[in-house]
Amino acid sequence: MISGQDLRSRRLDVGISQFQFARRAGVSSAVVSAWELDKAYPKPPVARAVLTALSALEAAKREGTYAAPRKRSSGSSRARRATPVNDPASVARRAVAAAGSGAPTVLTAFSGCGGMAEGFRMAGFSVEGYIEVVPEARATFDRNFPGARCLGDDIRAIDEARVKDLLAQVDIDVLAGGPPCQGFSLAGRRDRDDPRNHLFRNLLELADLVKPKVVVMENVRLLLSMKDPDGGMVVDRILGEMAARGYDASVNTVNAQDYGVPQFRERVFIVATRSDSGIGPLRFPPKTHGVNGVAPLRTFRDATVDLAPLESGQACETDPLHWAVEHPEHVLRWLRDVPEGMSAHDNEDPAMRPSSGYNTTYKRLRWDEPASTVGTTFGMISASRNVHPKHTRSLTVREAARLQTFPDDYVFEGKWGAVRTMIGNAVPPQLASVLAGEIKKALG
Numbered sequence: 404m405i406s407g408q409d410l411r412s413r414r415l416d417v418g419i420s421q422f423q424f425a426r427r428a429g430v431s432s433a434v435v436s437a438w439e440l441d442k443a444y445p446k447p448p449v450a451r452a453v454l455t456a457l458s459a460l461e462a463a464k465r466e467g468t469y470a471a472p473r474k475r476s477s478g479s480s481r482a483r484r485a486t487p488v489n490d491p492a493s494v495a496r497r498a499v500a501a502a503g504s505g506a507p508t509v510l511t512a513f514s515g516c517g518g519m520a521e522g523f524r525m526a527g528f529s530v531e532g533y534i535e536v537v538p539e540a541r542a543t544f545d546r547n548f549p550g551a552r553c554l555g556d557d558i559r560a561i562d563e564a565r566v567k568d569l570l571a572q573v574d575i576d577v578l579a580g581g582p583p584c585q586g587f588s589l590a591g592r593r594d595r596d597d598p599r600n601h602l603f604r605n606l607l608e609l610a611d612l613v614k615p616k617v618v619v620m621e622n623v624r625l626l627l628s629m630k631d632p633d634g635g636m637v638v639d640r641i642l643g644e645m646a647a648r649g650y651d652a653s654v655n656t657v658n659a660q661d662y663g664v665p666q667f668r669e670r671v672f673i674v675a676t677r678s679d680s681g682i683g684p685l686r687f688p689p690k691t692h693g694v695n696g697v698a699p700l701r702t703f704r705d706a707t708v709d710l711a712p713l714e715s716g717q718a719c720e721t722d723p724l725h726w727a728v729e730h731p732e733h734v735l736r737w738l739r740d741v742p743e744g745m746s747a748h749d750n751e752d753p754a755m756r757p758s759s760g761y762n763t764t765y766k767r768l769r770w771d772e773p774a775s776t777v778g779t780t781f782g783m784i785s786a787s788r789n790v791h792p793k794h795t796r797s798l799t800v801r802e803a804a805r806l807q808t809f810p811d812d813y814v815f816e817g818k819w820g821a822v823r824t825m826i827g828n829a830v831p832p833q834l835a836s837v838l839a840g841e842i843k844k845a846l847g
């Protein structure tokens with residue numbers, strides 16, 4: 404038998420992680436780790452399995468038939484793309500296609516990584532400019548919209564000269580923005596005095612400057628029940644301030660799944676048209692999917708079935724966005740036999756349940772239904788409804804991007820945490836494109 408130190412150096416010599424090696428040997432990572440640290444020596448059958456796996460890897464390496472698994476990046480700031488790998492031309496092509504002469508124009512604020520902007524581009528708009536405070540989101544926006552100008556980071560401190568410079572070259576038809584929703588949302592602190600609740604005013608002040616024909620404001624559905632510090636409804640205040648500026652607005656509560664997005668995601672879109680623009684009131688068009696729509700709802704399966712099957716800790720060799728977080732053994736044990744739509748909290752054996760929390764957590768999605776709302780914590784198995792329908796792990800970045808309907812060649816910049824936040828906060832491009840198409844028709 405060999406020492407832990409020898410095992411470790413031979414394993415590293417073939418270039419395989421402890422986790423991947425344990426998988427190949429059919430044992431847990433804890434066994435390999437304990438042996439390598441000389442803390443424990445496995446029983447003979449387990450030790451034999453480990454050594455057989457090691458010898459097989461060494462033989463394959465000698466014969467040149469073994470390719471070491473790609474090491475998963477834990478978060479550099481390199482751009483991450485997926486298949487077709489590294490095709491910057493496709494991003495440029497999309498931008499050029501939308502920017503043909505006569506294309507309607509859009510400026511986005513609170514732009515994030517550009518979900519809303521991508522939807523407008525899909526509908527044929529030219530994305531002319533954006534405002535966004537987070538550097539990773541700006542970098543992502545720049546990569547995907549090389550023709551759009553950054554007009555500033557914090558909307559509260561916009562340089563008017565930059566905006567006027569853009570306006571001297573192009574008329575802006577639409578101003579679209581999703582002010583942060585944490586202050587309104589039950590998911591965060593629902594604080595009526597939260598300064599973030601007032602960012603919508605900055606969007607309207609920008610509209611004073613830009614004078615777009617249409618203003619689109621997106622937010623969480625709970626906006627509709629939020630009260631301002633005087634006890635009035637926040638939504639009424641927004642509509643009042645829009646009316647005072649000469650905009651007639653409609654309030655549209657929609658669920659993204661009704662428009663071809665494979666995800667239950669309820670949002671509010673306030674769509675305001677300038678009264679002197681000659682455009683009548685605008686609303687979200689009727690549902691296109693589901694019971695009253697013409698097509699069936701798109702499901703988790705529809706969106707992800709072609710992706711490589713991954714278990715906890717595994718990574719796809721060809722798609723850098725498709726890798727699975729490695730979860731602790733005890734969590735995998737709780738979840739392994741949990742059926743679709745159920746939670747580890749539903750296990751009969753108390754020893755197989757998490758010690759606290761709700762049964763919306765540690766919960767499996769269903770293959771043949773739209774996913775639950777993709778939030779910013781989709782990489783955490785302990786957060787709400789993030790467990791893959793079949794594999795025992797949380798969702799990968801690629802899966803979340805697909806459920807949010809980002810094209811596979813969309814580039815995300817920044818560390819993984821920032822990328823997850825951007826994806827979870829985004830308006831699904833497919834949803835935005837439905838509204839953008841309606842606005843385009845109205846603009847004529």
Ligand SMILES: C[S@@+](CC[C@H](N)C(=O)[O-])C[C@H]1O[C@@H](n2cnc3c(N)ncnc32)[C@H](O)[C@@H]1O
Pocket residue numbers: 512513514515516517518519520534535536537540556557558559580581582583584602825828829830831
């Ligand atoms: C809900 S996300 C918007 C997502 C975006 N609509 C999309 O589709 O990808 C809100 C964004 O507003 C940005 N933000 C927050 N405060 C801001 C400020 N003061 N000025 C500019 N952007 C801000 C956040 O960084 C975040 O990216």
